[in-house]
Amino acid sequence: MNHKDFLKKVVLLLVLFVFLFPNFARSDSYSSLNNKGNKHYNQGLYDQALKYYQKAEIENPASPEVSYNLGSAFYQKQNYQEALSSYNKALNLEDSLDLANTYYNLGNTFYRSGKYQEAIGAYQRCLEINPEDEDAKFNLELVKKKTEKMLQNEKERQEEENKEKKEKREDQKKQEEQKGQQKQQEKQKQSQPEEKKGEQEKREREKIQPPTPKEGMTKEDAERILNSIKDDEKELQKHRKAFLSKKRVKVGKDW
Numbered sequence: 001m002n003h004k005d006f007l008k009k010v011v012l013l014l015v016l017f018v019f020l021f022p023n024f025a026r027s028d029s030y031s032s033l034n035n036k037g038n039k040h041y042n043q044g045l046y047d048q049a050l051k052y053y054q055k056a057e058i059e060n061p062a063s064p065e066v067s068y069n070l071g072s073a074f075y076q077k078q079n080y081q082e083a084l085s086s087y088n089k090a091l092n093l094e095d096s097l098d099l100a101n102t103y104y105n106l107g108n109t110f111y112r113s114g115k116y117q118e119a120i121g122a123y124q125r126c127l128e129i130n131p132e133d134e135d136a137k138f139n140l141e142l143v144k145k146k147t148e149k150m151l152q153n154e155k156e157r158q159e160e161e162n163k164e165k166k167e168k169r170e171d172q173k174k175q176e177e178q179k180g181q182q183k184q185q186e187k188q189k190q191s192q193p194e195e196k197k198g199e200q201e202k203r204e205r206e207k208i209q210p211p212t213p214k215e216g217m218t219k220e221d222a223e224r225i226l227n228s229i230k231d232d233e234k235e236l237q238k239h240r241k242a243f244l245s246k247k248r249v250k251v252g253k254d255w
Contacts, residue, residue: 030059100130
């Protein structure tokens, strides 16, 4: 066999190997890409790590490990929605420790997304698989306390809101009562001038009318009144004569 024939056989064997064992070749490719992603991830280069993990996922979409790594990279990028999707996909992991870590990371992602009840559930699931996970215990208690605090704040806020609504209703009621009183007072003021006018006219009529003589005057009363009038006339004549009898003082030159 010459050298040329040998090379042809080697190439043929490689083609047959790739054809017969495609997963082996792909596995080596995805593993290499995944490792490169890990290298960049550990250096804090999350954008580059994400690119390698995504390429690795294309090579091996069924790999829970790649899905887990993708979730971690998305988490570091604060893309929590994609992180949740990748972590949920990674729950097919056979290794229980990795599965516990996945639930732990799910809890963190739920917490960052503001989904506290879901976070509590994920931490509890993590502790069911790995009861010794102190980080999961700490985070679970932290989220529980935060949830209780939020519920208490919401309760206080609702009570304060109800109190403000009640005070507002009472204020509106008082304002309506005050308006009613003002209207009543204005109505009374409008009617008072008419009443006063009637009283004033009555007093004026009483002033111009002479006093009504008393009925049933006795003879003695009449004579007494008549004598009083005569006495008044005599007194008047007396003063008149005294006035006329006075001498006038002459006014002349002083020689």
